[in-house]
Amino acid sequence: MKLRGKHFASPDASPALPSPKRFSLKVALWLLDSPRLGDKPSVKHLAGRMLKQPARQGVVVAQSRLGQMLCRDCGNARDRRIGHELLRQAARAGDRRAQLEFGRLCQAQEPEQARYWLELAAGQGSQEARRLLRQWFPA
Secondary structure, three states, rough: OOOOOOOOOOOOOOOOOOOOOHHHHHHHHHHHHHHOOOOOOOHHHHHHHHHHHHHHHOOHHHHHHHHHHHHHHHOOOHHHHHHHHHHHHHOOOOOHHHHHHHHHHHHHOOOHHHHHHHHHHHHOHHHHHHHHHHHHHHO
């Protein structure tokens, strides 16, 4: 039997289906942004596992969200250090949330770095970054 079009066995036979990586990223972000689910530790753990691979591959939003989770919700220094690095990478790539969070993290030890990242986030429209700049660095 001859089928028209592409063979079903070819790797690009169904371009309309989302890739598993993109799907897991969207599900993880949905879980974290869900008002009822996003604060539960088990949901955060699952979302973190789903964000891990896209973050390793350089997906900026995955780096940003996973970095925030690791810095805020993890108790050990290794995870916080990894989260700090992920936030730095996402901030350098232009993610406003990451720039804001990275600025907060830098404030205690490196205030000039904090100012730099907060100014970048404020330049992208972050009201919270503007508020922190006025609070921490009055003119």
